[in-house]
């Protein structure tokens with residue numbers, strides 16, 4: 086079985102217009118991820134960890150290299166070349182992205198947000214309703230909050246909602262962009278439990294975490310962005 090994801094020679098730079106400068110965010114990134122594995126990405130602040138994740142999710146369009154992803158729907162595709170339409174399909178059905186930041190939609194409750202995540206996959210409303218209940222309970226969002234607007238939620242509550250929105254889609258590949266950054270130790274432990282559950286369910290994961298202690302024993306391998314090595 087070919088790997089689920091193969092990143093080859095990935096590079097991305099940004100033009101800083103007001104300084105008339107080009108800045109190389111990442112260069113020559115290479116790693117491979119098999120189905121069901123969890124890879125952690127480490128590197129000092131500014132080394133390009135988020136850029137790598139965003140290049141895979143196609144928030145950023147990679148400039149150099151290949152990001153080969155073995156899709157359920159399309160077979161092996163290069164995410165660096167894929168059309169916007171296909172990228173949107175993959176985001177709806179196969180690849181999830183979770184950060185500490187919540188994409189709040191006006192006048193949408195936590196429950197509705199999770200339901201929409203299922204409905205946009207083309208599933209019936211009844212199924213979405215049940216999936217939202219299951220996911221919100223599973224990730225222990227206080228039921229009193231289910232029908233409130235999430236803009237007032239705490240960091241940990243937003244995160245749990247974000248994870249619920251991503252998980253109801255049952256993604257094949259889940260990208261975690263420093264999901265524990267603003268959390269206290271108790272909430273971090275909860276995230277760790279969530280990740281352990283996802284791993285047990287066979288989800289393939291890439292995660293960025295600031296504190297290495299958090300990753301201890303969790304990742305199958307670690308990619309060091311500065312050394313460009315897999316450990």
Ligand SMILES: Nc1ncnc2c1ncn2[C@@H]1O[C@H](COP(=O)(O)OP(=O)(O)OP(=O)(O)O)[C@@H](O)[C@H]1O
Pocket residue numbers: 099100109110128129130131132133134135136137
């Ligand atoms: N949209 C952008 N426009 C311009 N420069 C960017 C953009 N995104 C990232 N960069 C630059 O690319 C470099 C890598 O940033 P990135 O956010 O990927 O690093 P990081 O390792 O995730 O950092 P941190 O650990 O501090 O979050 C930085 O110098 C940053 O300024």
